[in-house]
Amino acid sequence: MPQDGVGSVAGGGARLLGLVIDLVLAALVTAMFVRPNLQDPAMMQTFNQWSVVVWAIITVVSAAFFGFTPGMGAVGIRVARLDGASMVGLWRAVVRTALTFVIIPAAVRNADGRSWLDRLTGTVVIRMR
Known part of the structure; x- marks a missing residue:
């Protein structure tokens, strides 16, 4: 994998920002059906x-x-599969989501920038641009 640019391993900041955007989107969609009352x-x-x-x-x-x-x-x-397949697949997505919910496997990364959930599912998060 390249060290930087398209196809390189994504950094933790981009991954975290993507998660925050997804959480905000989920809250906005939920607010259309369940009215929040602080x-x-x-x-x-x-x-x-x-x-x-x-x-x-x-x-x-x-x-x-x-x-x-x-x-x-x-x-x-x-998210890309290490074996080169085009789709991540349902079971990998479910495992990644469950482990992200637990937080620790998603936060702990090794020297190559892959988290525990990446290693367990044979995937890597890469840059698209």
């Missing part, structure tokens, strides 16, 4: 739970079939 803790708990479900659906579907989430696309990164 004064009502029970309602906010319901809102947050639905936001996580929406985030998981957005992440799994878009990563499995397109190789990137809306947030990843916005920051110019995507």
Whole structure:
């Protein structure tokens, strides 16, 4: 893989920004169906739970079939399989999403910039531009 530019391993900052964009998008989509009320803790708990479900659906579907989430696309990164296959696939997307939810496997990276979830699923997050 190249050291920098298109096709190089994406940095942690771009990955984090992509995740934040996806979380905001999930909250906005959820707000169209569940009205958040900051004064009502029970309602906010319901809102947050639905936001996580929406985030998981957005992440799994878009990563499995397109190789990137809306947030990843916005920051110019995507998930690629190490074996060269064109699609990430459903099981890899589900595992990546579940491990991202746990946070630690997504945050801990080795010397080549791949996180635990990348190594477990045979993927790498690369720059598109």
